[in-house]
Amino acid sequence: MFSKACEYGIRAAIYIGQQSADSGRRVGLRDIATEVGSPEAFTAKVLQQLVRAGLVTSVKGPTGGFTLTPEQLRTVTLRQVVLAIDGGQMLQGCALGLTQCSAKQPCPLHYQFLPIRDQLNEVLRTHTIGELAGKVHDGLGFLRQFS
Amino acid sequence: MFSKACEYGIRAAIYIGQQSADSGRRVGLRDIATEVGSPEAFTAKVLQQLVRAGLVTSVKGPTGGFTLTPEQLRTVTLRQVVLAIDGGQMLQGCALGLTQCSAKQPCPLHYQFLPIRDQLNEVLRTHTIGELAGKVHDGLGFLRQFS
């Protein structure tokens, strides 16, 4: 569905959001990677993308780390995170890989996939990181395996 | 959404199906790759997977090529093609990459993605290659770009 980078990015963003909403405190890379079950260095790369896109805030130095501002918690959607990391291929590309697939020249699956893609876009558009973070905070969702 | 291999495989299967239904004639690899806009040698690999899975029939030698039997035209679904090439990751895996994501320990997106995945499975399960081939035959669907 999404790339590994995007999976890590979403999980990391939600974890950062949870900690930010919880106590306003910043979380370090090591902490994030541990809690989310992702490779540390690779996660750093992904987070840099999110920071550059303005979806996550970072602070250098001691007591530094990553955080989501109240505004980011409220406004950043899943869709923005996915777009920043994976681009729009999954969200708008043709299911059969045709570069110009439209009502004018549809692939044989065009109309079958329209509602699926619409629903996917809807889910990504209507869920904020802050909302998902709340779900994790309430024990209604998990970001890694617990064995 | 799907891998390149899978995109090529679906397009190729539909084209073979269209020619088979049309006149029962077999189509060669070169012909398929041209009509579907895919790399020839790579498409051969993908088609071999479909032949081994029993979803497409191949005949060697002169006048040989690929074909779909009437039974294959009637029964082979898109879902079978996708499973043969990409496996079940897209159809059942967790959107956030958790290896054990279930109602018992759901990711924060688990319930949001359930209906999407259900709908995707439904579309793949209820459409046969033969049906899609008919759509292409009737000019209601295209398998490559026409510029």
Next chain:
DNA sequence: TTATTACCGGATGATTTTGTCCGGTATCTG
């Protein structure tokens, strides 16, 4: 100011996916 902390950025490497090449083999035609 100085040392430490922790993100930043580029270089590098491993793995998977994508794509090519070519000899082998089955099969049809003459």
Next chain:
DNA sequence: CAGATACCGGACAAAATCATCCGGTAATAA
């Protein structure tokens, strides 16, 4: 039977993705 055709299968190569390493830099704390 001989020759040509076209799929089969393995080896190989290129590109994208996934992942690591390490020095640089900004910021904090003593």
